[in-house]
Amino acid sequence: MHSPTKLSGFSLNPSYLQITPLSLVILFFLLFPVITIIIVSFWDYNAYQLLPDFIFENYEFLLTSSVTLKAYLNTFYYAFMTWAIALIFGFTVAYYLAFYIKNPLLQSILFIVCTVPFLTSNIIRMISWIPLLGRNGLVNSALQGTGITNEPIEWLLYSDFSVILAFVHLYTLFMVVPIFNAMMRIDRNLVEASIDAGATMMQTILHVIIPLCKSGIAIGSIFIITLVMGDFITVRLMSGGLSASVGVLIYNEISLLQYPAAAAGAVILLITVLIMLSILFRFINIKQEL
Amino acid sequence: MSNDLKQDNPSSETTDTEKKGLSRRSFIKAAGAISGVAVGSGAITGFPMIWAQNIKNITLRQFGTGVSNLNAISEKAKEDLGITLQLTALDSDAVAQRAVTQPNSWDIADIEYWICKKVYPSGVMQPMDTSRLSNFDKISPLFIDGKLTPESTIAQGTAPHTVGFVEGKDSTAFAPSPTNWMTLIPTIYNADTLGIRPDLVGRPITNWRDIMDPAFKGKTSLLNIPSIGIMDAAMICESMGEIKYGDKGNMTRAEIDQTIEILKQAKANGQFRAFWKSFDESVNLMSSGEVVIQSMWSPAVTAVRAKGIPCKYQPLEEGYRAWGGGIGLAKHLTGLELDAAYEYIDWYLSGWVGAYLNRQGYYSAAPSTSQKYMTENEWGFWIEGKPAQSDILSPDGKILDKAGAIRDGGSYTDRMGAVACWNSVMDENKYMVRKWNEFIAS
Numbered sequence: 001m002h003s004p005t006k007l008s009g010f011s012l013n014p015s016y017l018q019i020t021p022l023s024l025v026i027l028f029f030l031l032f033p034v035i036t037i038i039i040v041s042f043w044d045y046n047a048y049q050l051l052p053d054f055i056f057e058n059y060e061f062l063l064t065s066s067v068t069l070k071a072y073l074n075t076f077y078y079a080f081m082t083w084a085i086a087l088i089f090g091f092t093v094a095y096y097l098a099f100y101i102k103n104p105l106l107q108s109i110l111f112i113v114c115t116v117p118f119l120t121s122n123i124i125r126m127i128s129w130i131p132l133l134g135r136n137g138l139v140n141s142a143l144q145g146t147g148i149t150n151e152p153i154e155w156l157l158y159s160d161f162s163v164i165l166a167f168v169h170l171y172t173l174f175m176v177v178p179i180f181n182a183m184m185r186i187d188r189n190l191v192e193a194s195i196d197a198g199a200t201m202m203q204t205i206l207h208v209i210i211p212l213c214k215s216g217i218a219i220g221s222i223f224i225i226t227l228v229m230g231d232f233i234t235v236r237l238m239s240g241g242l243s244a245s246v247g248v249l250i251y252n253e254i255s256l257l258q259y260p261a262a263a264a265g266a267v268i269l270l271i272t273v274l275i276m277l278s279i280l281f282r283f284i285n286i287k288q289e290l
Numbered sequence: 291m292s293n294d295l296k297q298d299n300p301s302s303e304t305t306d307t308e309k310k311g312l313s314r315r316s317f318i319k320a321a322g323a324i325s326g327v328a329v330g331s332g333a334i335t336g337f338p339m340i341w342a343q344n345i346k347n348i349t350l351r352q353f354g355t356g357v358s359n360l361n362a363i364s365e366k367a368k369e370d371l372g373i374t375l376q377l378t379a380l381d382s383d384a385v386a387q388r389a390v391t392q393p394n395s396w397d398i399a400d401i402e403y404w405i406c407k408k409v410y411p412s413g414v415m416q417p418m419d420t421s422r423l424s425n426f427d428k429i430s431p432l433f434i435d436g437k438l439t440p441e442s443t444i445a446q447g448t449a450p451h452t453v454g455f456v457e458g459k460d461s462t463a464f465a466p467s468p469t470n471w472m473t474l475i476p477t478i479y480n481a482d483t484l485g486i487r488p489d490l491v492g493r494p495i496t497n498w499r500d501i502m503d504p505a506f507k508g509k510t511s512l513l514n515i516p517s518i519g520i521m522d523a524a525m526i527c528e529s530m531g532e533i534k535y536g537d538k539g540n541m542t543r544a545e546i547d548q549t550i551e552i553l554k555q556a557k558a559n560g561q562f563r564a565f566w567k568s569f570d571e572s573v574n575l576m577s578s579g580e581v582v583i584q585s586m587w588s589p590a591v592t593a594v595r596a597k598g599i600p601c602k603y604q605p606l607e608e609g610y611r612a613w614g615g616g617i618g619l620a621k622h623l624t625g626l627e628l629d630a631a632y633e634y635i636d637w638y639l640s641g642w643v644g645a646y647l648n649r650q651g652y653y654s655a656a657p658s659t660s661q662k663y664m665t666e667n668e669w670g671f672w673i674e675g676k677p678a679q680s681d682i683l684s685p686d687g688k689i690l691d692k693a694g695a696i697r698d699g700g701s702y703t704d705r706m707g708a709v710a711c712w713n714s715v716m717d718e719n720k721y722m723v724r725k726w727n728e729f730i731a732s
Contacts (some may be wrong), residue, residue, distance in 0.1 A: 049391050067731045136579050154508055158564045240564025241514045242557070244731035252727055257383045
């Protein structure tokens with residue numbers, strides 16, 4: 001091991017210099033804003049301005065209000081459903097790409113095809129569902145036209161269904177990519193060995209492939225949980241404003257200029273998501289797997 | 291001077307940006323809409339009038355909510371007066387905040403009357419000497435004593451005349467009756483009601499309570515902007531006979547609780563299809579047939595109709611919920627800049643602007659002065675409630691209504707004479723917003 005000389009230990013060790021840019025970026029674009037939010041969350045406010053102060057009223061209201069509880073339950077529900085469905089789809093797609101497509105070129109092409117929807121804006125992809133699912137939308141006209149239903153199905157749009165549908169559509173790729181990546185690094189001999197040992201396809205997946213791409217699943221889950229927990233626009237547009245998630249509450253407060261209340265909401269949300277992630281990290285050691 | 295202020299004020303700019311992308315976005319949206327409107331406006335030319343020459347090259351910074359921050363108006367002002375108007379559009383909460391916290395960042399505030407009620411007492415504005423306004427006597431009596439006709443009753447909420455005057459030049463207390471010192475000169479105002487799809491409702495709609503009719507279950511919508519939504523809700527609850535309000539514009543906690551309870555119940559029963567927040571959402575809900583009756587703004591009704599879909603801005607027995615804005619002067623204006631501001635305001639009342647606004651379905655401060663800038667057909671349709679003699683065109687030349695059509699709700703006096711309540715801000719605003727959020731999350 002290289003040990004720095006006594007006199008100018010800091011300047012001589014080049015690794016300190018090397019981490020400087022990253023530290024600065026993290027300091028200014030992550031730590032500084034988060035600390036600001038935490039400070040503001042203790043401030044007071046009136047109709048016109050923020051009043052620097054140190055009060056707990058914002059948290060007190062937030063943590064005792066039934067609205068917060070409802071919004072959190074709602075958000076957890078969206079996050080869980082989106083995660084579960086995206087996992088099933090994402091795993092299936094990645095599995096097919098990694099193990100069934102033998103030609104590497106075709107594999108790359110298909111993988112790129114998966115990312116094509118991402119060339120358009122998030123909002124556009126979301127809003128496109130509205131004319132499709134509406135009362136007089138394509139799906140309902142098709143169902144009625146073929147005689148499957150007699151009247152339009154109302155719960156297709158402006159419901160939990162449409163919110164989760166949009167989330168799955170928007171975020172499944174975040175599951176596909178890391179799982180596919182993990183699968184590509186699985187030693188094929190292990191799969192062969194498993195089959196030679198008499199395991200069925202299902203058993204191979206359960207006991208060989210899934211354990212080996214746990215890290216990919218974990219990374220995908222982190223993406224989806226953080227994205228869904230922090231979202232407000234999907235929930236607002238796809239539920240027609242009928243349901244509220246934590247993000248929607250924060251957004252409402254911001255648009256009424258109640259920044260301290262919004263900051264308190266953001267701090268609690270941040271803590272919640274960090275707890276969820278730390279639980280996730282208990283199961284998988286991501287550093288080891290990367 | 292104003293230019294310097296604008297540029298050497300980085301701190302104020304940062305607070306603005308951190309405030310929200312929303313204001314910037316709504317600004318861009320407004321600008322986009324306006325540029326379209328501006329194209330057609332060249333066709334209408336006013337009478338040649340010589341305005342003061344010494345105010346040329348003065349820049350006035352006007353900021354406001356975007357409804358009346360129209361580029362066409364600033365272009366015309368430049369042409370007629372030589373004044374350069376710098377327009378900034380923000381949403382109403384941001385306007386109120388900026389008016390109070392950064393009084394040196396603007397010269398002319400274009401604010402709604404309920405914002406004036408909050409902002410004026412903080413001493414950042416100065417009143418206008420009505421004797422310097424040659425068109426003062428042409429201003430609609432609605433803004434002077436609150437009565438459009440001698441028989442009208444005064445509406446609830448923040449009625450403009452209640453915050454329209456102060457006692458003296460340096461006073462910040464509103465005067466109970468008209469004085470020589472006016473706080474705001476009205477710019478745009480209108481009466482809001484429910485929009486319906488006449489082809490889909492299947493029966494005549496006459497009252498606010500009709501939106502709660504079980505027959506329209508899952509086919510109604512309210513607007514999700516707490517301060518306005520709660521008033522539409524109050525109109526509905528009162529019409530249902532459930533609640534009798536002391537003042538719908540300033541409810542007590544008990545009244546707010548009761549109102550929200552009724553809304554929650556209706557939501558649980560599936561009465562509402564959606565809640566809308568932006569103009570285009572309300573247009574889409576209506577034109578796609580997702581809803582058949584909802585709270586709406588008049589330009590949205592026009593937009594639905596422009597798609598060839600029938601839509602009516604239904605007058606209702608209980609009356610309208612009205613809103614209005616005006617322009618007022620910053621405290622720091624003096625000398626030549628103050629003269630220019632007075633000149634601008636006098637010009638604003640002299641008719642061209644009024645005609646421009648009337649033609650979009652809004653109303654202007656001094657209706658009589660705008661008559662000479664409108665055709666007889668336009669005046670008859672928009673103001674007198676007469677059937678259109680020929681097609682009614684929007685300022686950018688689109689057909690809004692065909693010959694023979696009558697404006698929903700009829701004439702100016704019919705509509706503005708039936709105002710039940712003005713937009714306002716309640717003393718219990720914070721409580722109301724929390725209860726409203728509870729309703730949305732329920």
